[in-house]
Amino acid sequence: MSAPLSNKGTLYLVPTPLDFGMALEAAPAETWLPRETLAVASGLTHWITENAKSTRAFLKRVEATVGIAAPVQGQHITELPRAAHKKGDHTPHAEGDTQSRELLAPALHGNDIGLVSEAGMPAIADPGSAVVRAAHALGLKVVPLTGPVSLMLALSASGLNGQSFAFVGYVPQEATERGKRLRDLEALALKTGQTQILIETPYRNTALLQALLHTLHPHTRLAVCCAMSLPQQVSRSALVSEWKRSPGIANDLPLDTPAVFLFGR
Template sequence: MPGTLYLIPNTLGATDPSADALSHIIPAQVQALTARLDYFVAENAKTARGFLKLIAIVHPLGKPLQEIDIAELNVNTPASALAGLLAPLLAGRDAGLVSEAGVPAVADPGADLVRLAHQHGIKVRPLVGPSSLLLAVMASGLNGQSFAF
């Protein structure tokens, strides 16, 4: 049975390491789920490790950070490499897809991985968190019913 691909929101650049600050940005349930994963696909491995270090302040990681697998998926990743990124999921391993900031797969190279995951029958679960696009629409005063992206 394939694993689940979790779409994990990242902070929008916040680096305050306090538990209180992080809980205002990323819900506790999302933090806990993120902490138990040991395979991630991220735009940048260094940024993803920084995000996991923030999570680890509140929720101990299931493995030492050095043992967590982080594969990169960015604008330079060839389409032919996507299947390899899904191989652990097809083998039954859960994974987290993390963007540089905000939610993954929206105006983000992760969208291609999500599409391929669906084609392979992999369950995709989006998790709630900050979205710069949604926040901008909310703060703009525009009618969200007629907004197009």
């Protein structure tokens, strides 16, 4: 492993507001991000990103709040490889490591770099972990900044076990495979007390909720947390039997927004 050198840049993990892609009037960036995070973001001119378009939109919001070091069109914005979007980049492999090191080349010449995803904290439920690994291998300082993380916001609002939990990502879309996966996760949750956390693409949220209600045991607790940190955020937590007995529990859930699903005992 390379030894850190003072003339190398820093990799900053920059969280972004959770409203990307939603039909909302963009609020000032300081609505969701601390001034200290905005101050760092405003000084950066090199970015590694999940989506260049959303990063430019984010920078415009930073510019409107605290200004930026270079015009948006003059910022150096590089997208992560497409494979990182489709398959994730959490499993080390030679090609991904090489690509990540190449993305970090400006930091070896003293430039600080910001890593961002479309919304929330990069490298959590989003790509970016390969870049973080490469930064450590290159001896770069890695600094996560403070901002919204939907998984943790949902966990705190769920009433479920926050001492032991696992984020399991997406479950299969095919009904039989999805049912088996949910039953396996529920068995683990009921045996160990470990809260299971999963997500879905917004247009499939309703189908996932129905699958959960159909598959989980009546005494399992299910929480659904939508649009976390946003004006229309709603969290509901109840036993599956209560969800079924009172369908109104789900009626006011904005399931067309990003949602986090949690279950356990």
